[in-house]
C-alpha cells in the first residue's frame with residue numbers, strides 16, 4: 001500500500017471538494033478519489049446533448065459568502081451568471097406573481113402586505129438559526145463544554161428573538177406548509193410557489209407536518225446575493241472552482257477512481273481499496289458519499305454496532321425529484337410572460353402539488369406534475385449554442401421506488417412532464433432538439449447517491465441536527481476511528497452550500 | 513355466499529387441555545411426572561419435578577439425570593456471511609471457532625448491555641446452531657442487517673433436545689452403543705447414526721458435572737428416551753425437573769436469564785439491565801477481536817472499573833438468602849446490593865448465592881439480611897457473606913477426557 005496522504009476523501013462532490021480545500025489550506029495532505037470522470041457530483045455541469053450543458057442542481061440559494069471568501073473562489077474561476085433571480089408563480093392563463101428578494105410584483109395588495117410581514121419574520125428566524133448550519137451539532141449527554149455551549153447558544157438565539165417572535169416561531173415551526181401559507185396569503189399560485197421550497201427534495205408535500213418551516217429557513221441560509229444566484233458555467237462553474245482551490249492548496253484529485261471499500265484494521269479505518277484493486281492508506285478517511293453507501297457498501301456492518309447499523313438502515317433515502325433537461329432550438333413562449341428569466345413555478349395551487357404527492361406515496365405518479373423551471377442559458381451563453389436554449393426543470397413527484405421500476409415508466413413520466421409543461425408553454429414540444437430525464441433511479445446509478453436523494457437522506461426533524469444522519473455519527477466522526485462523513489447526509493443536509501464539507505474539515509482539524 | 517367456519521373441537525388440539533404444548537418426549541415425561549407438576553417454558557410443558565427434587569438433583573452428582581431441554585429456542589444460521597454476522601453479534605471469536613465445537617456466548621446492545629446468552633454450535637464452515645432459553649429471533653434479524661449471504665431459521669421444533677448429566681452419563685452412552693463417546697472433549701460435538709437418521713451429542717450442559725446434550729429428530733425422541741431408561745437403570749438414571757436443575761446450575765456457577773439478569777430489551781428502567789462485566793462474564797469478552805456489538809462501550813466500562821459485580825457468595829448459616837438485600841455492615845445501614853439466586857448446596861455443604869453488589873463495595877464486607885420461617889413464624893437474621901471466585905462445584909471428571917471409569 002502506498003501512503004501518499006493524511007486524509008483521503010471519497011467523492012469529489014461539492015462537499016468533498018470543500019472539505020479537501022479547507023484541509024489542504026490548513027496544511028494537510030489530501031487525496032480526493034472521485035468515481036465519476038469529473039468532479040462536482042450532483043453539482044457538476046455535464047453535456048447532455050451536443051453543445052447543451054446543464055447541472056442537476058441548478059440554483060444556489062444556500063451558498064454563502066464566507067465560503068467564497070475563505071477559498072478565494074473568485075480567483076479560481078467562480079462567478080455568478082445571475083445574482084438575484086426572482087421566482088415567478090405562473091398561472092396557466094397569465095397573471096403571474098413575481099417573488100423577488102424584497103417583495104411581490106403582480107400580487108393583490110393584501111398578499112403584498114402579508115408577504116412583507118411574512119418575509120420579515122422568516123428572515124429574523126433564519127438569522128437566529130443561521131450560525132448552527134455552520135457549526136458541529138451538539139451531542140446530547142456528552143458532558144462536553146462545547147456541546148453545552150452550542151445548545152445554550154441555540155436557546156439564547158431563540159430567546160433573543162423576543163418573547164412574541166419566539167412564541168410565534170415555536171407555534172409555526174411544525175406547521176405544514178399549507179397551513180402556514182393559508183394563514184398569510186390568498187393567491188393559490190403564490191401559495192403553491194412558496195410552499196414548493198418547504199418540501200422539495202424530501203418525501204413531503206404541503207400537507208405534511210413538522211418540516212416546512214425548518215426547510216424554508218434552511219433554503220434561506222445563503223447570503224451570496226440576497227436572491228437566487230446562478231453560477232457561470234452552471235453549478236459546475238462553482239464545483240470546478242472548488243476543485244481548483246483545493247488543488248491550489250495542494251490537494252490531489254483523482255477522477256475515475258471509485259472506492260470499492262474502506263480498509264479497516266483493528267477496528268480503525270486505515271485506507272481504501274479502489275474498484276481496480278489498488279490499495280491506498282491514510283490515517284483519516286472521509287466519505288462524501290451518502291450514509292447508506294458509506295456505512296453499508298464502503299465500510300460494512302461488521303465494523304458497526306447493531307443498533308447504530310439499524311438506525312442507518314432505516315434512513316429514508318427514496319428520492320422524489322426527477323430532473324429534466326431539454327435542448328431547445330429557441331426560446332419557448334410561456335403564456336403571459338415576456339421573458340422566462342426567473343425560476344418559474346408551475347403549480348396552480350397547493351392541492352395540485354399534494355395530488356402529485358398522493359400518487360407518489362403509493363409508488364405511482366400523477367398525470368399532471370408540478371415543477372420548477374429554469375432557462376439558465378438566458379443568463380449564461382456558455383450553456384447552449386447561440387440562439388438556442390437549455391431548459392432545466394425539477395419535477396415532483398417521481399418516487400424512487402416506482403411500481404414496476406423506472407425503465408418501464410421513464411417514457412410515460414416524460415410524456416406527463418411535457419404535457420404539464422405544455423399547459424404553460426404551448427408549443428414547447430416543437431422546440432425540443434434533445435431531452436434527458438434523470439429519474440431518482442438514474443441519479444442513483446449515475447451519481448452514486450442511494451435512492452437518488454436530493455439531501456442524501458430525508459431532510460426532516462427526525463433526521464436533523466444532532467440526529468443527522470443519526471446520533472453516534474452526527475459530529476462528522478463515526479463510531480469507527482479514522483472514518484468521517486462530509487456529505488449532504490451529515491449536518492446540515494443537502495443543497496449546494498458546502499457546510500457539511502467545511503464543518504467536517506473543522507471537526508477533523510480540531511482533533512489534531 | 514354463506515360463510516362456514518369449521519372449528520376444531522378443543523380435545524383435538526393437543527395443547528388446549530393443558531394450555532401448554534407437549535415436547536417430543538411428553539408421552540414419556542408425563543407418565544413419570546407423579547404429581548403432574550409442570551411449568552411453562554416457551555409455551556411447552558416442562559416438569560417442575562418428577563417425584564422428589566432432591567433425589568433428582570443428587571442423580572446429577574452421583575449417577576445421572578435426564579432433563580428435557582426441547583423447549584429451548586434453537587436457530588440455524590447458514591450462508592457465507594453466517595460466521596461474520598455471528599462474530600459481530602456475540603462477544604467471542606466465532607470465526608476462529610472450530611467446526612464441531614460449542615461456545616457459550618452473550619450478545620449485547622450498542623451500550624454493552626446483555627440482550628441474552630446462549631451457546632453457539634459450529635456445525636460447518638457456513639452453518640451454525642444457536643441455542644438460548646428465550647426467543648431472540650427479532651434481535652437476530654436486527655443483527656443481520658448488512659449481511660446478505662445469510663439465512664436465519666428458527667428450528668426449535670425440528671430438534672428434540674435432552675441433557676444427560678452426571679458421573680455415569682458417559683458410561684451409559686457407551687453402553688447404549690455410542691462408541692467413542694468417551695473421546696468427546698468438553699464443548700466438542702460428535703455424531704452417531706440413530707433411529708431414522710443421526711443423533712448429535714455435545715459434551716455440554718448446565719450442571720457443571722460430567723454431562724452431554726443430545727440433539728435429534730423429534731420422531732426419534734421416544735426411542736431415545738426408552739433406550740436411556742432401559743439401559744440406564746443400572747446407571748441410576750433419573751428424570752430431572754426444573755428445580756433440581758436450578759440447584760445444580762447455581763453450584764456450577766451458571767447464570768439463569770430472568771433470574772440473575774434481565775435482557776436489556778426487556779427492561780425499562782436505567783440500570784435494571786446488565787453488562788457482561790457485571791455478570792462476571794469478562795472471560796468471554798474477546799477484546800482482541802477488532803469489533804463486536806457493544807465493544808467500545810464495554811472497553812470503556814472495563815477501563816473505568818466502575819461497574820457492579822455479580823458475586824458468588826458463601827453465606828454463614830444454613831438459611832438460603834433468597835430475596836435478600838445486601839449491606840456493607842452488620843447493622844444494615846448501608847445498602848449495597850441484592851441476592852439474585854440462593855440455595856443450600858448439598859454437595860459442597862454450603863449456603864451459596866449470587867449477589868449483585870455496587871462497584872464501590874464489592875471488595876469490602878458484605879452482609880445479607882435473611883428472612884426465614886420457623887413454623888410459620890418469620891425470623892430475621894443478618895449473615896456474613898464471603899466472596900468465592902471459583903464455581904462452587906467443579907469436579908475433575910467434568911473436564912477429563914476420557915472421563916473416569918470410561
Ligand SMILES: Cc1cc2nc3c(=O)[nH]c(=O)nc-3n(C[C@H](O)[C@H](O)[C@H](O)COP(=O)(O)OP(=O)(O)OC[C@H]3O[C@@H](n4cnc5c(N)ncnc54)[C@H](O)[C@@H]3O)c2cc1C
Nearest residue numbers: 011013014015035041042057058059259448488494495496
Ligand atoms: C434532482 C436534484 C436537483 C437538485 N437541485 C438543487 C438546486 O437547484 N440547488 C441546490 O442547492 N441543491 C440542489 N440539489 C441538492 C444538491 O445537489 C445536493 O444536496 C448536493 O449536490 C450534495 O452534495 P454532496 O457533495 O454532499 O454530494 P454529491 O453531489 O452527491 O457528491 C457525492 C460525490 O461522491 C461520489 N462518490 C460516491 N460514492 C463514491 C465512491 N464509492 N467512490 C468515489 N466517489 C464516490 C459521487 O460520484 C459524487 O461525485 C438537487 C438534488 C437533486 C437530486
